[in-house]
Amino acid sequence: MKMKSLTVLALAVLAAVRMAASVQADDAGENKNLFKSPGAKQAAKDFKPAPDKMETNFGSLEFEGGSFPTEASTQKIYDEMDRQRATQAYMDFYPSLSLYSIVKSQIRDFGFKSASDVGVMADFMTPSENYLTGNNITVYAFASIDLKVDGPTVVEIPPGMYGNANDAAFKYLTDFGPTGPDKAKGGKYLFLPPGFKGETPKGYFVFRSPGYRIWAMMRGFGEVGNGDQAVKWFKDRLKVYPLATGPREHTAVNCSGIGANTLPPEDGSVFTMLNEIIQYEPTELFDKELLGRLATLGIEKGKPFKPDQRMQGIFDTAAKQGVAMSRAIVYASRDPEINYWPNRHWEKMFIRNTEFVADGHNDIDARTLWHYQAICVSPNLLSTTAGVGTSYLTAFRDKEGVYLLGDKIYRLRVPAKPPVKRFWAVTAYDPISRSLLGSGGNINVGSTGKPEVNDDGSVDIYFGPKKPEGKKNWIKTDPDKGFFVVFRFYGPLEGYIEKSWILNDFELLE
Template identity: 95%
Template sequence: MKMKSLTVLALTVLAAVRMAASVQADDAGENKNLFKSPGAKQTAKDFKPAPAEIKTNFGILQFEGGSFPTEASTQKIYDEMDRQRATQAYMDFYPSLSLYSIVKSQIRDFGFKSASDVGVMADFMTPTENYLTGNNVTVYAFASIDLKVDGPTVVEIPPGMYGNANDAAFKYLTDFGPTGPDKGKGGKYLFLPPGFKGEAPKSYFVFRSPGYRIWAMMRGFGEVGNGDQAVKWFKDRLKVYPLATGPRAHTAVNCSGMGANTLPPEDGSVFTMLNEIIQYEPTELFDKELLGRLATLGIEKGKPFKPDQRMQGIFDTAAKQGVAMSRAIVYASRDPEINYWPNRHWEKMFIRNTKFVDDGHNDIDARTLWHYQAICVSPNLLSTTAGVGTSYLTAFRDKEGAYLLGDKNYRLRVPANPPVKRFWAVTAYDPISRSLLGSGGNINVGSTGKPEVNADGSVDIYFGPKMPEGKNNWIKTDPDKGFFVVFRFYGPMEGYIEKTWVLNDFELLK
């Protein structure tokens, strides 16, 4: 009898919960049937118009005859409309601007003559090459591909590579290496241009690109070596060429220390760059709604881009506002899921996934969070399989929640046995460029550098403008600016994925 009473009680509670959920859904409009509940009858008198004078953050707007904007108000309205649209365009198109800036810089700053030329960070990346949170502990190799110039293009990679290819909107096309279709054995990847009608050969890993420009990046380990050895290694083994011609003459350039500017401008000139992208890439690459907004700003495929003095000023303000908003999203995120551990200040770089979608909608702030501080998109940059791929966490604040500043001294204690299959590394970055910190000293400590280890297996890393007496594992900061760090997990293991291993926060030293 007692069991029966409990069952009845449970069913009653369940019914109450379902009814409450149904009422809540109805209130939200999810299940609202207007035929059953349209609300009380209304007449024309129930319409609530905006007033003839509207106070806004860009001035007081006045309307004659109740609704006709005065000449002065009309100008204010269009100025603000254009500024808002341009500001949002800066953020919406930042991924495309980022990839275009990288490709352009490699041709301009490294002297590439064709997609077959290869750049190699043979002596590691330096602060003179401002790649967004690029690292200085692995040897990069990369190529800039243009399917409009070369048509179907082959990327022939050697065994053991780790990397990926992204299209002109900085969207994922494929991985190279163990997480790609070659499974670490190397092979020939064929990228087909938009609208390609022919039949693709069977002996390639084939990918159709929605845009013309592609950036292919990969990392080499071990046998690749450094310096001249790494340059020769990649020149002999990494080949990029048109399918129609087969392998052709190419160069491999040691880009370490050459200097490059891979970042989109943070002023009005960025819209000239955006126009170049719109003119070159197929219209189908971008959302029609976004293109419609650009058209109102004078950026439209097949038409000249000639902003007058008014629009140049608006573009300049919009770019700076876009930067300000992007900085807030990255450095002061309001996303409730930003922290990797609930009681720590370590933050995710990919909040939920690498496709920037959440519950059926585009996750636009998560997209800005990644693309304003990093490059390349691949599902294996957010590893959930032990020992596979990589994972990254950032820290902008100390234990008390204050920003990390270069004129102060800090200690970061890395607990024993970081859960990685390959290696871990902590690297310091400049918050202005989001690139390697140019402090004039060491900016990286990691397991490959054999850091000094405490008796309990933990590693103390010190940060500050001057090396603390008697301490090793020191990262030099710039006293005139802030800094942040990225903690890299190459081949993260269960302790990281399951969050049983927890990083400490930065401690401010007195």
Template identity: 50%
Template sequence: MMNTEKLTTPIGDFEFTLGGYPTQESAQKLFDALDFQRACQAYLDFMPAMSMYSLLEGQEKGWGCKECSDLAVAADLLTATPLVLTGNTESIYFACNVDLKKDGPTVVEIPPQVLGMANDAYFRYVIDFGMAGPDQGQGGKYLLLPPDYKGDVPEGYFVAQSRTYRVWVMARASQKISGMGEQALKWYGDHCAVYPLKDGYRSPNVRNCGSLSADTTHPNDLQYFVNLDKVIQYEPTAAFAPEQLGLLRSLGIEKGKTFDPDERMKQILDTAAKTGLGMARAIAYQSREPEAQVYPDRKWEYIFVGGSHEFLRNGVRNLDARTLFHFAVICVTPAMVNKMVGVGSQYMSAYKDADGNYLDGGKNYQLHLPPNIPVNNFWSVTLYDPGTRSLLQTDQPKPSVNSFDQPKQNPDGSYDLYFGPSAPAGKERNWVQTVPGKGWFAYIRLYGPLQPFFDQTWKPDDIVKV
């Protein structure tokens, strides 16, 4: 009589015979489970790359960023029309797509008094531009080198070598520096240029894109893995860890080989992407990381959990911190994490009210900001859609209140802001509209944060339902 061992688990029952051999049926069920688990992990592990792929693709399709010299400028500020992960409604952005495989070493001429950075195809930090970069706000010429570049490096540039061929370049200027509208377009055209080093200077093709439709969010179905294969085929193998590539190989994604999953694997990958989305939402909106909390007595959370733009501490990667960030945010730079008093930028997010309930677009809320908001430049409070992680789409021109709006102050210099479907009487300047039936979350941004933010002698109240 054959001895059969039965294993009962949350993912099914499995049988083993003759002291350890899985039955054919159990082996297939275990392989299905293994492939599904690996696909879920790949979804989470490669979210930085898929966010960057979708950002570059969205900019190309929606904003015409086909060559490195095509500069997308939000000359009239970013609106909620394009889907851009937690973009702000105050800065005059410019962005472009750089391809170092196609163009070779590429020059980026940066205007004065901006904050910006270059990020690679895995959304890793390459270099800062502007006030947090080596030009220290004076502007200057940067040279981005391909990962495999072995040639001479000319003098006169701030030089950085990318680990990938495709690079995203972005900088943002204050309205006070660049102006707005046609003035901003001219300012960027006069002070900014991106071009292949081998071609020499090329005038930028500047387009006003802040209100143009574009979708820079990644898919959450089988297409996620189709796009991921494109990245693996295009970028150098050395850009990724062997363990990462091994994970993808087990799913049929391998450099130099055609990605052609059968119907079984397509179903597994599609379901894993949808499940991975659910996991990412749990990680972002129900964080179990103690370090996510900015204040022990408030609901505000960090977007860079752990204080590292690489999500590292003592050589250990915080995987949930990485997912939390890349699910909702773009722009990776130490300037968003490091204590840079009066220079960098700091961010706080809130998904829940003071009672611990998710923020609901059908209800009314109030946020009190104590006097003397500690900024050298400006502050803002912006609302986002938890589904798209992009600006909340409402009847208002923008879902935010900021210091440029000159909202009404209380006699002591503090501010009370209001969120809800309708403005409280007389509070219109301090009100942001929300949508019944849809949730929302808020970011506080401090540009040029001052010491009271870092030592927490200044801190915002919780958002309170009224």
């Protein structure tokens, strides 16, 4: 009898909870049937207009006759409207700006003459090449492809590559290697331009690109070697050429230490770059709503871009505001899912997925979080299969939640047996450029470098402007600026994926 009473009580409580939830949902408009509950009767007198005098964050506004903006107010309103639209455009188009900046840099700074030329970080990446959170422990090879120039283009890759290709909006096209269709055996990838209507030949992995420019990047390990060996290895094996002509003459450039600027500007000139993208790429690559906003700013396909002095000032302010907002999103995220472990300050670089969608909408802050601090998009950069792909975590703060500063000394204790199939690495970055930290010393410690190991299998890594006495595992910081790190898991295993292995926070020593 007592059990029956408890069951009845439980059902009553459950019914009450459901009713409360239903009422709450109705109040929120989720299930509101206006035919049943339209609200109390209203008349014209119930309309509550905005006042004819307003105080806003961009000044005092006045409206004559109740609603006509005065000349002074009109100017303030349009200035603010343009500034807001330009600021949002900076963030909305940042992925496209980032890829365009990389392609332009490789042609300008490395001297590429055609898409067939390839760049090789044969002596590893250095701080003089400011690739967003690029690493200095693997040999990169890359090509800048232009389907408007060459038409259908072939990327012929050797076996064993790891990499991917992204389109002009920095969206994923395909992986190369073990996670790509060639399954690490190598092969011929054929990229078709927008609107291509010809026949597709057999024997290729075929991808239709919605844009003209493509950036293809891959990493080499083992037999690739480095230095001159790596340059020759890739020149002999990595080929990019128009389908119509077949392989053609090409160069392979050792890009290590040459110097390059791959980052979009952080001032008004970035909108000139954005206009170049809009003029070159097919209109269909971008959302019509976003293009409509750009058109109000004077950026419209087929029309000259001639901002006057007023708009140049607005563009400059908007770019800086876009940078400020992007910095907040990356370094002070308000996303409730940002931390990988709930009691640690290690943060995700991809919050939920690599498509930047959530609950049926574009996950725009998650998109900024990735693209303002990193390049390339692939589902295998967020590995959920043990031993496959990679995963990255960032740390901007110490154990107490305080930003990492270069004039301090910290210790990071990496617990024993990091769950990786290939290797792990910790690399320090400059928060201004989000690129390799140019501290003039070592900025990387990882398992491939045979770090000093404690008796319990853990590894202590020290960070600071001066090397602690008797410590081998040291990353040199710049005392005049902050820094952050990326912890890379190459081939993450169950301990990482299931979160049973937990990485410690930075400890401030002095």
